[in-house]
Amino acid sequence: MDRTILHCDCNAFYASVECVLNPELKKVPMAVGGDEESRHGIILAKNELAKKYNIQTAETIWQAKKKCPDLVIVRPHHDLYYKYSKQVMDIYKRYTDYVESFGPDEAWLDVTGSKRLFGDGVKIANELRRIVREETGLTISVGVSFCKVFAKLGSDYKKPDATTVFSKSNWKQFIYPLSVRDLLFVGKKTGDELERLGVKTIGQLAKYDEHILVRHFGKAGNMLYRYANGLDSEPVKSIYEKEKVKSVGNSMTFRQDLVGEEDVRSGIYALSDSVAARLRRKNMKCTTVQILIKDPQFKSISRQKKLEKPTYVSRDIRNAAMELVKKSWNLKLPIRMMSVTGTNLVGENDVYEQMSLIEDNTENTKKVEQFEKTVDNLKNRFGNVVSLGGSIKKYEGSIRKRP
Numbered sequence: 001m002d003r004t005i006l007h008c009d010c011n012a013f014y015a016s017v018e019c020v021l022n023p024e025l026k027k028v029p030m031a032v033g034g035d036e037e038s039r040h041g042i043i044l045a046k047n048e049l050a051k052k053y054n055i056q057t058a059e060t061i062w063q064a065k066k067k068c069p070d071l072v073i074v075r076p077h078h079d080l081y082y083k084y085s086k087q088v089m090d091i092y093k094r095y096t097d098y099v100e101s102f103g104p105d106e107a108w109l110d111v112t113g114s115k116r117l118f119g120d121g122v123k124i125a126n127e128l129r130r131i132v133r134e135e136t137g138l139t140i141s142v143g144v145s146f147c148k149v150f151a152k153l154g155s156d157y158k159k160p161d162a163t164t165v166f167s168k169s170n171w172k173q174f175i176y177p178l179s180v181r182d183l184l185f186v187g188k189k190t191g192d193e194l195e196r197l198g199v200k201t202i203g204q205l206a207k208y209d210e211h212i213l214v215r216h217f218g219k220a221g222n223m224l225y226r227y228a229n230g231l232d233s234e235p236v237k238s239i240y241e242k243e244k245v246k247s248v249g250n251s252m253t254f255r256q257d258l259v260g261e262e263d264v265r266s267g268i269y270a271l272s273d274s275v276a277a278r279l280r281r282k283n284m285k286c287t288t289v290q291i292l293i294k295d296p297q298f299k300s301i302s303r304q305k306k307l308e309k310p311t312y313v314s315r316d317i318r319n320a321a322m323e324l325v326k327k328s329w330n331l332k333l334p335i336r337m338m339s340v341t342g343t344n345l346v347g348e349n350d351v352y353e354q355m356s357l358i359e360d361n362t363e364n365t366k367k368v369e370q371f372e373k374t375v376d377n378l379k380n381r382f383g384n385v386v387s388l389g390g391s392i393k394k395y396e397g398s399i400r401k402r403p
Contacts, residue, residue: 004121006109007143007151011160013105014045017084018074020137030072033061059255087136100237108148110236125163147232149184176203189298202228249341250274257334268321271340276314285310286342289320294337303328310346
């Protein structure tokens with residue numbers, strides 16, 4: 001029996017949440033972004049009016065303002081986005097136990113076993129759109145298909161607030177003409193290499209020699225071939241299938257390269273503060289901080305530093321990340337992408353604080369931890385109106401969170 005897979009995507013998620021909180025923002029072109037005073041503040045999301053000006057996610061605010069001088073910039077409220085994300089995910093779980101999130105605003109649902117109760121995939125998709133809109137004020141686009149990859153293509157195919165069906169009978173008609181870059185996990189580098197092979201559409205990829213793809217891309221070549229031909233059999237994970245969290249990280253690709261210590265510090269602080277907040281929310285501490293840097297030619301370096309003791313304090317993660325950058329990167333060279341990750345995690349309650357023979361800083365550390373948790377709670381209640389020692393001033397947010 002064919003599976004029925006949905007991919008649900010919250011439309012312009014961050015911007016939509018802000019418009020729910022302040023309906024006046026629906027009347028003007030607006031975007032969620034970092035500090036306007038910072039040359040490299042980043043656009044994280046934009047509403048429908050801003051899209052008409054070709055405002056792009058991940059471009060700098062000053063670039064966006066050149067396109068639309070009246071663009072209204074709203075600072076991000078990540079704790080509120082987490083709250084709305086959970087609310088939407090809870091709605092999905094009313095229809096199936098097989099719900100697999102793909103970031104805070106996307107999820108796959110396997111509703112194969114739910115059709116007797118709720119109807120076919122299209123009916124469930126339309127009902128989910130209605131309920132999410134009524135209960136949260138947000139809109140979602142839903143792709144309906146027989147595999148995860150095509151369901152995601154469906155949710156991207158028509159926006160906002162739409163249902164798209166790619167079935168066994170029609171998928172070639174609609175999917176073959178799409179750009180190969182639309183396929184899941186085809187990034188810029190892979191897309192460029194495929195185009196060098198003469199592969200520009202998903203249809204061309206589906207008909208390409210699989211052995212040549214494997215020679216060029218290794219195991220990923222086989223995956224690309226299977227995805228293009230609808231042979232994706234990967235299951236949607238159950239909500240009861242708990243994965244052990246091994247790391248918490250954020251990454252960002254910058255439309256305007258970062259150059260110089262001030263720019264780099266701004267990016268490091270934004271990513272580190274977000275990682276620390278998510279660690280606290282998970283009640284986990286990291287024992288290692290890792291950075292990844294890519295230049296405009298996509299050459300990359302990765303470095304890591306073991307910490308003296310486990311932490312989820314923003315300052316500790318920021319300092320370790322910045323130390324790694326200074327030791328391993330020429331700050332005069334441009335940075336295209338950067339990530340900060342806390343790894344080798346331990347539970348908050350499993351940490352054993354070893355007494356120092358020279359100085360006992362345990363009490364001070366606990367005060368800082370408690371302060372940052374208090375700030376988290378204030379943000380959750382009132383939004384991003386307080387800062388951790390001024391670090392929020394340079395906050396540029398993140399494009400994709402891991403995990």
